[in-house]
Amino acid sequence: MSEYEWDNQIEYLTQTRGLYYNDDYLEFLIQKVWKIHEPVKMVDYGCGYGYLGLKLLPMLPKGSSYTGVDKGEALIEKARQILAKLPYPTEFIREDVEELDLAEAYDVAICHAFLLHMKNPETTLKKMIRSVVHHGKVICFEPHWSANMANYRFEGLEQSSVIPLGILQKLYEKDCEQHGKDGNIGIRVPALLSQLGLKNIECRVSDKVNFLDPTADQAINEELFNALRAEGIGHPPGDREKTLDQLMQRGLTADEAKRQYEAELLLSNEFSISSWLTYAPNMKISFGTVVK
Template sequence: MEQYYWDSQIEYLKRSVSLYYNDDYIEFLVKRVWKIDSPVHILDFGCGFGHLGLRLLPLLPEGSKYVGIDAGAKLIEHAKELFKDSPYDTEFLLGDFNTVKIEQKYDIAVCHGVLLHMTDPMFMLNKMIDCVKKEGKVIAFEPHWIGSNASFHFEGIEQSTAIPLGQLQKLFEHDVKSTGKDGNIGLKLPLYFNRLGLHDVQCRVSDKVNILDPAVNRETASKLYEAMQFSNPGNREAFINSLIERGMLPEEAIRQYETEKYLSENFTSSMAATYAAVMKITFGTVR
């Protein structure tokens, strides 16, 4: 049986989620924006190792319940282990949320970094809406990749040398047309939520700006570097061919290979940098 991809990416997922939000911002959303002041029953679509539960449960009223569903057996196993001694009411289900039947009994349906991987994100959004009771909320934390790519600063490196935004945007747009998967979906969700009949639709942006400065704090910078570092693109010919298949011109694919190789070699733990993920947090009410 083919391994579920995200089962092999647990450590990467744990590192990357640290880049998005400050704890006080999540508390602000829960208490001041969503105004959750009584116990809620939450279903997390594509919960991974339960990181949203780890963030939300300490802030929710006592008596709240968090249910996570994911297709990754190792992810679900890891989530159960993380929560086994916690005081919170949690349940983790192994399954494909695209096919499993889900009752309309939840106060909140939520997902984080999931819709961008869906070939038919509207199908999943409808499923999220259908499982929420009247006056409940649907909440999606999703990226706008081109905005995220524009939000790096590397000291001593011109951004245009490291991240060619124009050709990346072209690539992302071609991916949507050919596969349906949309790394820029975060900024489109407010319109999708409106058109699916959700009410009081709003969208916020994640607040955290990561400051990597080894000259000031080497230990903090080292941990942040682990979360931010860029992987080597690997075999040159294979990488370039894969980009051409995704719609890049040969010269664009060559440039993209060279920039990714350059970043993987030159972005080191001794370099100062800043990064803001600018995740889009869209929410609406079921009526």
């Protein structure tokens, strides 16, 4: 096993990324919102297996290049293997972002679901900004878990019975207080970009709405179901007493922990490939212009 946990999560990453964006929306952002009409040098902080490179390079002007940075040895190797098959200039740097300062050499700095893992996201954003040229862009694709959890609908189940939003919001806030991992960082990024001096700041939301439909093509439905399961939807909560204890350690009261456990248990019993489920991940896409 790798010492770096995300090196052991490549299957999860590759299974779930397709839940978040439609290609035509990303193309719209590049052409109409970010107005990238000339080749750019792009650097991806916490690149993983190169997901954003795979998505964006075919849409960017010809001659654009991609540099991926990640501390995961297996992730970087996977990214090299995948991107080597494509006709784009690429480079990969295996290093911890927290220990790395890149020179001012890029037109665009991006990250995807990365800042939420940083105890000091401002420090990472400062590094991103320093690596970008005057009038370049910083673009952050980051989650907003509270909005994410509000965007499920399970046919035949009351939303509040399987997703108690107030309890989940409390869990996210307590986790952030205790461990610095902010699953709601996506809604905070615009303010951070402004505080760090960026201009023309905007925030968009991912357009993808996933619909699990048991009447649809079986292969398509099975692929989506497997992705949703990999995302964690419908997993059994595990041993009752152990789970309750863990939830209370994370900051819930005994009653809140019991309600959350029962909600997860109900969903695990009810959710199947025959379910109707509508799910919008609600990823936030924040960006601004660097002025030096």
